[in-house]
Amino acid sequence: MAVNLFYFLVFPGLLFAAITGAFLSWFDRKITAMVQFRKGPPLLQPFYDFFKLLLVKETILPKQGSPLIFLLAPVFSAFGATMAGVFILLPLSNIATGFRGDLLVIFYLLTIPSFSYIIGALASANPLAAVGSSREMKLIISYEFTFLLFIAGIIMKCGQQFDLYSIIQAQQTSSPFIGSISGVLLFIVGIFCIQAKLALVPFDMPEAETEITEGIFIEYSGAAFALIKLTKYIMFFILPALLIALLMNGFRFNGFNILWAVLKLLAVVLALTLIRNTNPRIKIRQAIKFFALWMNLFAVIALVLIEFGY
Amino acid sequence: MGFKNYCFKKSLWVFHFGGASCNNCDIEILDCLTPRFDLERFGILLVGSIRHADVLLVNGIINHHDKDRLIEVYNQAPKPILVVAIGACGCTGGIFTDSYTFAGPVDKIIPVNAYVPGCPPKPEAIIAGIVKLAGG
Numbered sequence: 001m002a003v004n005l006f007y008f009l010v011f012p013g014l015l016f017a018a019i020t021g022a023f024l025s026w027f028d029r030k031i032t033a034m035v036q037f038r039k040g041p042p043l044l045q046p047f048y049d050f051f052k053l054l055l056v057k058e059t060i061l062p063k064q065g066s067p068l069i070f071l072l073a074p075v076f077s078a079f080g081a082t083m084a085g086v087f088i089l090l091p092l093s094n095i096a097t098g099f100r101g102d103l104l105v106i107f108y109l110l111t112i113p114s115f116s117y118i119i120g121a122l123a124s125a126n127p128l129a130a131v132g133s134s135r136e137m138k139l140i141i142s143y144e145f146t147f148l149l150f151i152a153g154i155i156m157k158c159g160q161q162f163d164l165y166s167i168i169q170a171q172q173t174s175s176p177f178i179g180s181i182s183g184v185l186l187f188i189v190g191i192f193c194i195q196a197k198l199a200l201v202p203f204d205m206p207e208a209e210t211e212i213t214e215g216i217f218i219e220y221s222g223a224a225f226a227l228i229k230l231t232k233y234i235m236f237f238i239l240p241a242l243l244i245a246l247l248m249n250g251f252r253f254n255g256f257n258i259l260w261a262v263l264k265l266l267a268v269v270l271a272l273t274l275i276r277n278t279n280p281r282i283k284i285r286q287a288i289k290f291f292a293l294w295m296n297l298f299a300v301i302a303l304v305l306i307e308f309g310y
Numbered sequence: 311m312g313f314k315n316y317c318f319k320k321s322l323w324v325f326h327f328g329g330a331s332c333n334n335c336d337i338e339i340l341d342c343l344t345p346r347f348d349l350e351r352f353g354i355l356l357v358g359s360i361r362h363a364d365v366l367l368v369n370g371i372i373n374h375h376d377k378d379r380l381i382e383v384y385n386q387a388p389k390p391i392l393v394v395a396i397g398a399c400g401c402t403g404g405i406f407t408d409s410y411t412f413a414g415p416v417d418k419i420i421p422v423n424a425y426v427p428g429c430p431p432k433p434e435a436i437i438a439g440i441v442k443l444a445g446g
């Protein structure tokens with residue numbers, strides 16, 4: 001029991017994932033600044049933002065709508081992200097959970113933050129939040145099937161193993177999955193799914209701040225918004241970590257391999273940041289087409305290639 | 311300066327309220343966020359929703375139409391909120407003081423924490439104002 005609580009709250013759960021994610025989000029902002037020839041924020045900026053929202057600012061509740069659900073939604077999103085983080089990061093740090101089939105649980109847990117945002121936004125009774133949440137719904141519908149195909153590809157590739165630990169072990173004993181044609185295709189599919197799950201720029205229409213002024217988050221302020229920030233930090237760490245676990249043989253924490261693990265993580269985040277900085281925001285219709293047609297096509301080609309052993 | 315206050319001053323998110331301005335001040339405010347001046351190195355971000363704002367930048371004169379909206383926006387902001395009046399128009403009314411649409415300078419309508427005079431103020435002046443706000 002105590003060890004489970006430790007897993008959930010300290011390592012690799014809430015505290016560890018949040019701090020690492022905060023540093024990664026600083027890295028993202030710094031790279032963005034460097035791409036635009038700016039200097040960028042200081043290293044501790046994500047912590048300043050979080051503690052300012054949590055401790056200083058007032059939390060305003062909607063007069064119409066449902067204040068209780070409005071307040072509970074960020075709590076659920078942070079909880080879902082932390083649970084998903086525990087399930088992803090325990091096998092990644094080579095602690096066997098003995099839970100067969102955790103990949104499917106991760107798949108469901110990763111959708112909880114998006115669903116909570118939708119519920120919270122609708123509970124705020126703000127028309128722009130409603131527009132944002134309808135876009136978020138369409139975005140989920142478009143990328144979720146692709147993400148399922150991506151996971152199916154990984155499961156086929158390692159011989160019908162449904163748990164993350166065996167998938168990582170299978171890669172560490174032979175070679176990482178990304179070293180094959182189907183692996184590269186799956187990586188492309190996966191990184192775009194992650195981009196959409198994080199709502200980064202080509203797919204940031206639910207919270208388009210120049211268009212519908214932060215959309216789903218428009219009414220959040222103070223501590224509730226701090227929890228949303230926390231969720232975003234955690235997701236910014238665990239989704240790249242999941243990609244590394246599934247395709248790039250996970251992390252190993254001994255000697256020289258620690259540096260290698262950090263480099264892998266930074267490389268994936270760098271790829272996400274560069275995609276976000278070199279693309280405009282697309283329309284929701286284009287996003288649905290992009291996933292339903294192109295990414296599904298890529299994923300199906302990858303599945304066929306895996307079937308023939310490439 | 312306590313921990314809370316330190317975090318607040320290090321992460322000022324700005325919401326821009328453009329009154330009836332001649333648009334020069336708006337452009338100078340946007341200049342501050344461009345690569346040359348880069349306000350993000352102080353943790354300053356431009357946000358889209360007043361609910362996320364810590365600083366309310368007001369520029370241009372406030373006419374009778376704007377007055378109610380300015381009060382509304384100010385009331386919607388989560389407290390504490392700092393208000394900065396940018397430009398001669400925001401501070402006093404500037405060249406539009408005698409206009410029949412003028413409803414009073416910003417500090418007659420909502421409390422103001424800092425004034426940045428100039429017509430328009432240079433980006434350096436806006437940065438100096440914000441650094442004073444963050445330092446004090």
Ligand code: SF4
Nearest residue numbers: 332334397398399429
């Ligand atoms: S202060 Fe000058 S530049 Fe600024 S809005 Fe007024 S007239 Fe225009």
